[in-house]
Amino acid sequence: MIENSVTKQQEVIIKMVLDAWHLKVSQFDKLLVELSDEQLLKEVAPGRNRGIYLLGHLTTLADSIFPLLGFEKQAPHLWKPFVQTSDKDSADVLTVAELRQEWIKVTTMLWEKIAAISSNEWFERHSAISEEDFLKEPHRNKLNIVLSRVSHVDYHLGQIQFLKAR
Amino acid sequence: MIENSVTKQQEVIIKMVLDAWHLKVSQFDKLLVELSDEQLLKEVAPGRNRGIYLLGHLTTLADSIFPLLGFEKQAPHLWKPFVQTSDKDSADVLTVAELRQEWIKVTTMLWEKIAAISSNEWFERHSAISEEDFLKEPHRNKLNIVLSRVSHVDYHLGQIQFLKAR
Numbered sequence: 001m002i003e004n005s006v007t008k009q010q011e012v013i014i015k016m017v018l019d020a021w022h023l024k025v026s027q028f029d030k031l032l033v034e035l036s037d038e039q040l041l042k043e044v045a046p047g048r049n050r051g052i053y054l055l056g057h058l059t060t061l062a063d064s065i066f067p068l069l070g071f072e073k074q075a076p077h078l079w080k081p082f083v084q085t086s087d088k089d090s091a092d093v094l095t096v097a098e099l100r101q102e103w104i105k106v107t108t109m110l111w112e113k114i115a116a117i118s119s120n121e122w123f124e125r126h127s128a129i130s131e132e133d134f135l136k137e138p139h140r141n142k143l144n145i146v147l148s149r150v151s152h153v154d155y156h157l158g159q160i161q162f163l164k165a166r
Numbered sequence: 167m168i169e170n171s172v173t174k175q176q177e178v179i180i181k182m183v184l185d186a187w188h189l190k191v192s193q194f195d196k197l198l199v200e201l202s203d204e205q206l207l208k209e210v211a212p213g214r215n216r217g218i219y220l221l222g223h224l225t226t227l228a229d230s231i232f233p234l235l236g237f238e239k240q241a242p243h244l245w246k247p248f249v250q251t252s253d254k255d256s257a258d259v260l261t262v263a264e265l266r267q268e269w270i271k272v273t274t275m276l277w278e279k280i281a282a283i284s285s286n287e288w289f290e291r292h293s294a295i296s297e298e299d300f301l302k303e304p305h306r307n308k309l310n311i312v313l314s315r316v317s318h319v320d321y322h323l324g325q326i327q328f329l330k331a332r
Contacts, residue, residue, distance in 0.1 A: 008304070009289045013179045016305045016313055024317070045211035045328045123175045138174070139182045147182055147313075151190070151320040158321035159328075162211045 014122050017147050018114060024153040025107050028058065028160075032103070035163055037096040044159045049087040051163050052096050054156050056082035059103045061152060062110055068126045068145045071113055074106050117142070180288050183313050184280060190319040191273050194224065194326075198269070201329055203262040210325045215253045217329050218262050220322050222248035225269045227318060228276055234292040234311045237279050240272050283308070 032055070040051035049057075060078035067073060081093050094102070122143040125134035134140060198221070206217035215223075226244035233239060247259050260268070288309040291300035300306060 007173055007176070009176055010173070010179070012289070012305045012307070013176070013309070016310050019305070020313060020317065045214075047332050048211075048328060123178070139178045139185070141178070143179070144182050147186060151186065151317045154317040154321040155324035158324040162214060162325075166213050 010123070011119055014119055014143060017143055017150070020150045021114070021146050022111070024150050024157070025062075025111075028103075028153060028157055029107075031157065031161060031164075032100060035160075039163045040096045042163060044162045048159070051160055052092065052099060053082065053087035053090065054160050055096070055099045055103060056094065058153060058156055059099060059106050061149065062103075063106045065110060065145055065149060066113070068128055069113065069117070069142055070127060074109050075102050078102065114146070176289070177285055180285055180309060183309055183316070186316045187280070187312050188277070190316050190323070191228075191277075194269075194319060194323055195273075197323065197327060197330075198266060201326075205329045206262045208329060210328045214325070217326055218258065218265060219248065219253035219256065220326050221262070221265045221269060222260065224319060224322055225265060225272050227315065228269075229272045231276060231311055231315060232279070234294055235279065235283070235308055236293055240275050241268050244268065280312070 035051065040055060043050050044054065056078055059075060060082045063073050063075045063078060073079075078094075081090050123138075123141045125131065125140060126142050126145050129137070129140045201217065206221060209216050210220065222244055225241060226248045229239050229241045229244060239245075244260075247256050289304075289307045291297065291306060292308050292311050295303070295306045
C-alpha cells in the first residue's frame with residue numbers, strides 16, 4: 001500500500017504547512033501586542049475596515065476551520081458580525097479587549113486540535129466535500145484548509161500593520 | 167525505497183501548492199486589469215507604499231524564486247529599486263506600463279519552469295541551503311519556497327486592492 005502510506009516526505013509537507021500557519025498566527029500575535037486598543041479602533045486606510053473589525057474577521061475565519069476538521073466552533077457568535085455584516089453596518093458587539101481574548105482562545109485551541117491530528121488524517125477529505133467529489137478532487141483535504149487560511153491571514157496582516165505608527 | 171518514492175498524496179500536495187500560487191498570480195493579474203496606471207501611482211494608504219512600488223516589489227520577489235529553483239533571474243535589475251530601496255527613496259526607474267510587462271514576463275516564465283519540475287525534485291533542497299543543513303531541515307525544499315511566496319503575494323494584494331475605487 002505505498003500509495004496510502006505516509007512517507008517521510010509527507011511528514012515534511014505537513015510540517016511545512018503547520019509551521020506556516022503557526023508563523024502567521026505568531027506574527028499577528030506580535031502585531032496585536034504592538035497596537036493599542038485605540039489604534040485598533042481606527043480604519044486601516046481611509047474608508048476601509050477598522051482594525052477591530054479585521055481582528056474579529058480573522059478570529060472567526062480561524063474559528064471556521066474547526067468544523068472543517070471535524071470539531072466544534074469556539075466562537076460561533078462572531079460569524080454574523082464579522083463575516084456576514086460589513087464593518088460600516090456593524091454595531092460593536094464586542095470590545096477590542098474581548099476580541100483580543102477571543103483570538104487567543106480560538107487560535108490556542110485550534111493549535112491544540114491541529115497538533116493532535118495524525119499524518120494520514122491530514123490527507124482525508126474535509127467536512128465540506130462529499131466522498132464522491134473527493135475521489136475526483138483529492139487535493140480538497142484537511143491540510144489544504146490550513147494552507148489556504150495561511151494566505152488569508154497574510155492578506156489582512158498586510159492591511160492591519162498600516163495602523164502602526166510611521 | 168518507500169521513503170523516497172513519490173506517492174499519490176505527494177502529487178496531491180504539489181498540486182495544492184502550485185494551484186495556490188497560480189490562484190494568487192491570477193488574482194493579482196485581475197487586480198492589475200482593474201487598476202489604471204494613474205491609480206497605481208498613488209499610495210495604497212496615506213504615507214505608505216505606492217501601487218507602482220508594490221508591483222515592482224512583487225515582480226522582483228517572484229523573480230527571486232528562479233535562482234532558488236536553479237534557474238536564472240528574468241529581471242535582476244528590479245531587485246535594487248524594489249527591495250533594497252524603499253519607495254520614498256526610489257527614483258522611478260520604470261513606468262507602470264513597463265512594470266506591468268515585467269510582471270507578466272516573470273510570472274509567465276516562472277509558471278513554465280515550475281510546470282516542468284518533476285514531483286521528486288520539489289522535495290529536493292533549494293539552492294540557498296547546504297546539503298548538510300538540509301539533512302537536518304528537510305522541509306527547506308523547493309516546494310516550500312513557492313508555499314511561502316504565495317502568502318507574501320497575499321500580504322501585498324490586501325494592500326494594493328485599497329487603490330480600487332470605493
